[in-house]
Amino acid sequence: MISKELTAASSRPLILAVLSGSENYGYAIIQQVRELSGGELEWSEGMLYPVMHRLEKEGLVLSRWGKSDSGRRRKYYRLSASGKRALQSEKQQWFAVHETLTTLWGTKPCLS
Amino acid sequence: MFELDAAIANWKNQLTLDADIADRQVEELEMHVRDAIEVYTAKGLTDREAFIVATQMLGDGSVLKQEFRKVHGSAGTATVVYWGLVGFIGGKAIETVIAGISRSASTTSALSGLSGSVAGFMGVLAMILCWSAVLLFLWRRSFLHTVRSQPGYLPRTWLAMLVIAIIIGSAVNTAAQIGHAQISAATDVGTSVLWLGIGNAAVQVGVFVLGLGLLVVIAQKSQPRVSP
Numbered sequence: 001m002i003s004k005e006l007t008a009a010s011s012r013p014l015i016l017a018v019l020s021g022s023e024n025y026g027y028a029i030i031q032q033v034r035e036l037s038g039g040e041l042e043w044s045e046g047m048l049y050p051v052m053h054r055l056e057k058e059g060l061v062l063s064r065w066g067k068s069d070s071g072r073r074r075k076y077y078r079l080s081a082s083g084k085r086a087l088q089s090e091k092q093q094w095f096a097v098h099e100t101l102t103t104l105w106g107t108k109p110c111l112s
Numbered sequence: 113m114f115e116l117d118a119a120i121a122n123w124k125n126q127l128t129l130d131a132d133i134a135d136r137q138v139e140e141l142e143m144h145v146r147d148a149i150e151v152y153t154a155k156g157l158t159d160r161e162a163f164i165v166a167t168q169m170l171g172d173g174s175v176l177k178q179e180f181r182k183v184h185g186s187a188g189t190a191t192v193v194y195w196g197l198v199g200f201i202g203g204k205a206i207e208t209v210i211a212g213i214s215r216s217a218s219t220t221s222a223l224s225g226l227s228g229s230v231a232g233f234m235g236v237l238a239m240i241l242c243w244s245a246v247l248l249f250l251w252r253r254s255f256l257h258t259v260r261s262q263p264g265y266l267p268r269t270w271l272a273m274l275v276i277a278i279i280i281g282s283a284v285n286t287a288a289q290i291g292h293a294q295i296s297a298a299t300d301v302g303t304s305v306l307w308l309g310i311g312n313a314a315v316q317v318g319v320f321v322l323g324l325g326l327l328v329v330i331a332q333k334s335q336p337r338v339s340p
Contacts, residue, residue, distance in 0.1 A: 027147040045169045045171060053183045053184065068143075
């Protein structure tokens with residue numbers, strides 16, 4: 001189980017990365033992250049929304065109200081141009097941390 | 113029998129009260145809960161169980177409040193200023209209209225040959241009738257529509273300060289007017305009343321225009337601008 005602090009710190013790159021794939025809405029973003037992390041990353045679901053609004057305020061994410069297949073109103077988010085740049089910068093930073101730790105611990109991650 | 117829509121409406125209302133979250137944001141959270149309920153009921157949970165799990169997973173209202181505050185903190189202040197201004201402008205508008213009606217009633221009575229005290233009484237009567245109509249209207253509205261305010265919650269200190277301000281203000285105003293009429297000659301009082309009246313009207317219009325302008329500015333600023 002990933003700690004609270006690390007969960008909070010990683011929420012930003014995770015959201016940006018999920019949105020880089022396609023436009024998406026809150027519930028689906030949470031489900032996607034949960035599945036991809038194999039249940040290791042447990043978000044308090046409501047917390048996604050203040051984070052989304054912050055990203056929107058910073059101009060990294062754009063939103064629109066649309067309709068779901070069942071006809072319900074739904075807020076969709078997508079990456080803006082500066083969001084894509086922010087994702088690149090996040091990537092570099094996380095890779096730098098990852099490489100440093102890997103060097104220190106002398107292990108190579110097994111990705112099989 | 114568990115009514116899902118009623119439960120969700122109730123939960124939304126509670127969230128608005130606890131967390132002071134804007135309607136748009138609550139709507140987004142509601143859609144999240146409805147999505148989650150759909151998933152849980154498809155897995156075999158009852159509506160009631162699915163609702164409980166979905167709302168629990170979403171998290172505590174007070175914690176959400178803190179997070180939303182961090183993002184929309186300035187919007188919260190703007191909202192307070194906005195509604196303060198709406199109340200002020202609205203109150204001023206009603207007050208001015210009623211004062212006009214009251215004065216007209218009083219003057220019409222005086223012109224039709226009634227004595228000064230009766231004319232004064234007619235003005236007061238018109239004022240009482242108008243305010244009764246306004247209060248009755250507000251009272252009916254507040255019962256016909258859901259009031260988004262915590263039951264039993266009143267900002268007591270503010271209310272008390274307002275009441276005291278109104279009492280002191282009216283007392284000072286009346287004393288000043290009586291004093292002026294007693295000390296000065298009738299024509300002087302008449303002239304001063306004339307200029308006060310004109311000045312008052314100008315100031316009221318100015319306050320309206322500036323206040324409305326400010327309202328528009330705040331309303332525009334508090335809307336998150338989303339470019340396509």
